[in-house]
Amino acid sequence: MSGPSDFQPTNPVLRWIERRLPIFGLMHSSFVAYPTPRNLNYWWTFGAILSMMLAVQILTGVILAMHYTPHADLAFRSVELIMRDVNYGWMLRYMHASGASMFFIAVYIHMFRGLYYGSYKEPREVLWILGVIIYLLMMATGFLGYALPWGQMSFWGATVITNLFSAVPYFGESIVTLLWGGYAVGNPTLNRFFSLHYLLPFVIAGVVVLHVWALHVAGQNNPAGVEAKTEKDTVAFTPYATIKDLFGVSCFLIFFAYFLFYMPNYLMEADNYIPANPGVTPAHIVPEWYYLPFYAILRSIPNKLAGVVAMFSAILVLAFLPWLDSAKTRSSKYRPLAKQFFWMFVVVCVLLGYLGAQPPEGIYVIAGRILTVCYFAYFLIVLPLLSRIETPRPVPNSIADDVLAKTGRKAAPMVSAVIAIMVAGGLLVGGAQSAKAEGGEVAPPAQKWSFSGPFGKFDRSAVQRGLQVYKEVCATCHSLSFVAFRNLADPGGPGYSTAQAAAFASDYKIKDGPNDQGEMFERPGRPADYFPSPFPNEQAARAANGGAAPPDLSLITKARSYKRGFPWFVIDFFTQYQEQGPDYVTAILEGFEENPPAGVTIPEGSYYNKYFPGHAIKMPKPLSDGQVAYSDGSPTTVAQYAHDVTTFLMWTAEPHMEARKRLGLQVFVFLILFSVLMYFTKKKVWANAH
Amino acid sequence: MNPDAATIAAGAPIEVDLAPVAEGQDIKVFWRGKPIYISHRTKKQIDEARSVPLSSLPDPQTDEARVKSGHEQWLVVIGICTHLGCIPIAHEGNYDGFFCPCHGSQYDSSGRIRQGPAPANLAVPPYQFVSDTKIQIG
Structure with missing residues (x-):
């Protein structure tokens, strides 16, 4: 581990390089011959897990940066288009976003392990301090990255955290201006956050090299907390630690994949699916x-x-x-x-x-x-x-004694x-x-959805009927600006053919131009066009609707949620319940009541809705029985309309959900088989070491 | 990394016409990316702001020092909570002023902090009256 290596490659080309740059010797002494204590438990595999997570984050991050636009007006949309249009973009983004959480779960376990086994004590002080620096850098990187999608939580999180620095006496205000690059959090802030978010992971990687270097000088601590003294106390890094780490990593990947493919939004805030708005603060900034x-x-x-x-x-x-x-x-x-x-x-x-x-x-x-x-x-x-x-209590004389004492008593x-x-x-x-x-006092009743659970699929005919309801009712006020007509023919969607999608598009008038005369003109829609918005801009929408702009519906089922509370969030993790949004949207559509209950006054121009936070909603009751004529004989009731349009809106919010769950199943089968193989390989390799 | 020339230029003073703002109403304008609340205060709100003993305020400041004399009905404040920068909501809270939904700070009808974690009153931006119904902020 220290001192010159006596490793000599047999291949003449490698030997030629080795004489000039002894990199193979370094690798060999660091990751093959390096002696590790033989009594390490699985808490020690988190070092390898963290290295893998750093690599995953950098790799997915670099690819995401190729598709991302760091501009206040475009960032939110570019992230959404990554989710929709980039090949496996949804996977890259969910991997990167939930990967950050996994990274932190692993680092907290790693730190608590160090705390429990006293890994910070002499001679590992520098190793520990380097770890604290990595942790600080991770926190900074995580915060900067969270700002990039430029949703409500991104914006207000950035505002609150940068304002922390205004507490510094005398220089506070200038520091904050320097962080913002303006007079408030805005486009310059986003630009510099992007630049720093790209930079810091490589700084982390550099400090990780120092961290590993310091580790390899001092040697690993171990559960007994006694230093390795003789050969009998250690085993070679490869194959012993390598295979154990691989088994640890594959188990962790199963955990990661569960979030990535089945609960990608479980650790995220619904509010971050609402574009940043400097004029509105979310009720809870978390x-x-x-x-x-x-x-x-x-x-x-x-x-x-x-x-x-x-x-x-x-x-x-x-x-x-x-x-x-x-x-x-x-x-x-x-x-x-x-x-x-x-x-x-x-x-x-x-x-x-x-x-x-x-x-x-x-x-x-x-x-x-x-x-x-x-x-x-x-x-x-x-x-x-x-x-x-x-x-x-007395510590064992050596690691070998600890291992011998442990056989039999355990766990x-x-x-x-x-x-x-x-x-x-x-x-x-x-x-x-x-x-x-907090979604108001009354929790929306849980509905039965075709798309819930690990094998959930969209009910094609419900999506098609929902599209009809949207087109005939919702579209008069609500835009659907992230959905293009071509998406109607996408796999996993309403199931239309390309020709049907093109015919659907041609019913719409799309504003285009300017033409050679410099004038804007209207033409029939093409599959590549997006659903046109009913209002030219937010102000017009606001003015036409009594001061409350109707929100865009593309993401509404992910942007709305309600408080689940204890112990539901724990149960939800295992049942994969993540339909708060759809439940809420349906509840709103069905929650209108003619006469508010006694004691509730609703202001002029607002309507009473049982499930709306505060109960006074600006939208009048949008649906009534028989309003939309279905051609497939489904009941034309408000409940059916609400159910159908919500199914449609779940598809618009998560168009690749079916692909995600299908791929998830394949990855799960693979990872479980891989872990089982790794486990038995590990057992075989370690058989003669115990 | 300080603001560039374009950002500074965009932060030039703006003029706001107060004529359409009725008594008891308020408007929110943006200046330098910050929301500025302009409230047309009622007699009641002014009296409340002026009758509070200064010693009971966390950040003592008279109402007179926060408005322009001769234009007592107009309160102009930067609508950014002095705690951690959220936007308080006008006409909410127990003091006829502003309430910050983030961490529960409450400001009175003069924009002064009365309750909650914020350390200071809502800041008054630099402004002057160009005419009786028009102000220039900046």
């Missing part, structure tokens, strides 16, 4: 789940500057960990008290994450303050104190750890979920 604990610390402190300082200190305190905890025993396995406090700390972090997603009022504020104190107390009081008063602490982590993850995710827009 950062991505991985920042929530720090957001909770920020908000629990009533003073702005102190809050910002506390938030950054909460991360920076990690860098001082090697000196705060001076206990000689590394692994918490042999520290009865430290072990207890470690799990309490994990719970504190999870609860802080939960609070970060709650509105800052009442009991949440008080709980947030108590937990903030607990968070800092762990580092500043508990760990320094424990290292002085705790009597650790119990591992299981509890797994459960704790799962609860932690569940709650965190739930925190993010429950923070989504």
Whole structure:
């Protein structure tokens, strides 16, 4: 691992290169001959998982950047067109977006592992600090990337976070102007965020090289926390660690694929499917789940500057960990008290994450303050104190002894750890979920959808009828600007032929031009045209509709949601329930009532709707029985119309859903087989090492 | 990385005609990408703003110092919450002023912070009256 390698390639060409640049020797000594402790458990595979995730993010990111337009007016649309028109664009984008969450899940497990087994202690301080730097860079990159789709959460998240810097005394305002490149978050901000978001991953990759280098100088820590002394304590990196890591990576990929193919929007905010609007603030601005604990610390402190300082200190305190905890025993396995406090700390972090997603009022504020104190107390009081008063249990003499002692007795602490982590993850995710827009007091009733579940498909005839309802009713006020006529013939859609789509398009008058005389003219629609909007611009739409502009419907079923609350978000993860949007849209269409209940007054020009937040909606009851004449004999009732048009709008929001679920099944079968193979290969390779 | 010349030029002063704004109404205009609230305050709102003892305010400032004398009915403030930059909603909250939906800050009819995490009053942009019914912001 250190010192010159004695590796000599046998191939003469490689030997020629090796004499001039000893790169094969470096690779061989770092990733083949490198000795790893033989008692490492699966928590140690997260290093490899993180390396893979970094590679995945960079690879998908570079391709996404080829199709993305970093301009305030075009960014949202370009992201949507990636989802719709780019080959496998939906997969690239979902991989990149949920990949960020996976990256953070892995890094948190990696960090907690380091915390539990004392991996930050002498001689690994620099290794640990480099890790903290990587974590900081990851947070910055994640934040910058989240701004790029330029949806409502992107815009307002960027506004809130950049405003943190205005808390700096004297220079605050100038720093914020420098970050914005203007007088508010706007196009220059988006441009620089894009540039930095492209830059930082490569900086991370550079620091990762230093991190791995430092690791290979100090050697890996291990669950026993004793240094490797003899040959018997270690095994060669390849094949032992390589195959174990591969098995870990393939298991993690199954977890990743579950989100990617079946729950791609589970960790995202519905509000981010609404284009950024500097004039409207979302009701709840919630950062991505991985920042929530720090957001909770920020908000629990009533003073702005102190809050910002506390938030950054909460991360920076990690860098001082090697000196705060001076206990000689590394692994918490042999520290009865430290072990207890470690799990309490994990719970504190999870609860802080939960609070970060709650509105800052009442009991949440008080709980947030108590937990903030607990968070800092762990580092500043508990760990320094424990290292002085705790009597650790005896550690094994060597790693080999640890391995021998372990055969027979096992698993119990591992299981509890797994459960704790799962609860932690569940709650965190739930925190993010429950923070989504509160959809009013009455939750929309759950409907039965043909497209729900892992094998869900769009009901073709429902999509076709929905298109008819949209065309005859909704289209008078609502645009559908992300859908082109050609999409009607796309696989996985309403199932029309190309000729039918072209005929459908030719019914429309599309504005084109200017012609040679410099004048705009109208012509019949072509398949490549998009559905024309009923109003020339948002102001016209607003003026014609009593001050409330009818929203574009292309993404409406993904842009609307309602609060599911505990414990539903946990159950939803396993049942793959993600039809909040469609349920809400149907409920709105059916929720109109002639006479509002007693005590509710509806302003002039508004209508009472049971499911609309605040109940006063500007849209008059759009559908009534018998309004649209169906040709296939389906009932012409409001319930049927609502169901059909929602099915259609789910297709417009997620046109490649069928392809996604189909590919998901194939990937799942492959990954499970691969993992099983890896598991048995690993068993075989390790058979003589145990 | 500071604002470029075009951005600065686009941030030049703007003129706003106040004639169509009836008493009790308010309008929102954008200047330098920021929403500016211009409220035509009622007598009640002005009295409320002026009767509050200064010592009870987190960021003490008189209502007189926040409006132009002779034009007391007009309140012009930058509609950006001084906490973390969200846009407060006019005519909401307990003080006849503004309410920020993000973290619950409440401002009174003079745009002064009364309750919640925001540290300061809503900022008053530089402006002057060009005529009785027209102001220039910037």
